[in-house]
Amino acid sequence: MVKIENIELPDFPLLLAPMEDVSDPPFRAVCKTNGADLMYTEFISSEGLIRDAIKSRQKLDIFESERPVGIQIFGGDEEAMGLSAKIVDTVNPDLLDINFGCPVKKVVSKGAGAGVLKDIDLMVRLTKAVVNSTKLPVTVKTRLGWDDNTINIEEVAERLQDVGIKALAIHGRTRCQLYKGVADWTHIAKVKENPRIQIPIFGNGDIDSPEKALAYKNRYGVDGIMIGRAAIGYPWIFNEIKHFVKTGEHLPPPNIQQRVEVIKQHLHRSVEWKGPFAGINEMRRHYTNYLKGLPNIKEFRAKLVTLPEVAPIDEVLDEIVKHYDGFEFQRTPIQLIDYHEKCAV
CATH class of the missing domain: 3.20.20.70 (Aldolase class I)
Structure with missing residues (x-):
């Protein structure tokens, strides 16, 4: 402890x-x-x-x-x-x-x-x-x-x-x-x-x-x-x-359904805390990072960053789950975000 x-x-x-x-x-x-x-x-x-x-x-x-x-x-x-x-x-x-x-x-x-x-x-x-x-x-x-x-x-x-x-x-x-x-x-x-x-x-x-x-x-x-x-x-x-650390073994990478579930949790909490306008707008910068590794995701991402309401965003996220069902994410070291203009101590 x-x-x-x-x-x-x-x-x-x-x-x-x-x-x-x-x-x-x-x-x-x-x-x-x-x-x-x-x-x-x-x-x-x-x-x-x-x-x-x-x-x-x-x-x-x-x-x-x-x-x-x-x-x-x-x-x-x-x-x-x-x-x-x-x-x-x-x-x-x-x-x-x-x-x-x-x-x-x-x-x-x-x-x-x-x-x-x-x-x-x-x-x-x-x-x-x-x-x-x-x-x-x-x-x-x-x-x-x-x-x-x-x-x-x-x-x-x-x-x-x-x-x-x-x-x-x-x-x-x-x-x-x-x-x-x-x-x-x-x-x-x-x-x-x-x-x-x-x-x-x-x-x-x-x-x-x-x-x-x-x-x-x-x-x-x-x-x-x-x-x-x-x-x-x-x-x-x-x-x-x-x-x-505990077992010496890897957990499987989160699948597309698990990833979208977390995106939705993040989005809904953001809207609840900041209100619909700020919550939706500020969430837009996170989609690219959550969906990294998916091929040909650009069209879906373009919808996510332009839609102004939660319900249609949820619908696009459900489309992503269906489209990429069964896709296997590769285990690689996480690409660290370029954070030069932010602060992460």
Whole structure:
């Protein structure tokens, strides 16, 4: 069992990474159903919360069925981070997470996200302000450092643990790498092996198959794995990894009926949460990922992204099931989504 203060997780838990414009309640729901052990909201601006920005407030929505769930905030001002932590307290998540890893320019330029990697003292002050302002367990997600010349994750882990965080998730890239190149987990292993570190350490970056998840578990000794891009359009990755770690055998890939069933669940929850207009429009970006691997799917997909109502979309999805009945999906490593303009810590 892995514990984050009073939160009990199974041995080697699988965490769904917080991803901007992806990790909303409908997406989290299908990941939870398919084996995610701990999930996080999209990251929320501390200043947006204080200003009562509608988009920021909506991201606070959590549901009992998805627990344990953490709310993630970001910012570069101690007072704003402390105040936003108090606001997060009011909706009673299971934990509060701080984003020190988002590499995109619009966040970094404000001295937030991975921008804080340039100033460890500020990172510590921001973390302490949050820890002192909430009754919730506080966790952090970050990267190895700003660039290859400033990899400082071992010092960061010790200092953040000293000011009270209860778990640390580390993406095995620097800020300057964005999502390019290969994630380097050797530095994550060094943090885990440090005798001073007593909190759970979760690894993140490039997990695209059950084989790799098990290999990284054994090689780097992390307490669990955080999965981001591989879950986009393929929430089955969580249960597939769990089964492989336990048995050494693969679950069969989801067939077309199972895939469409999850698409419908995602769509209907999206409409229920956001309303028909936004729910249908925002769901359109997910169809390509869910239906990847199907030959000659373009015509069906064109219908899915233009229809304005749920009922005819469901009809097209039923047509897809009939058309591809018996189609055998190939087992290959998941093609990680190009996520350069988003944030998946």
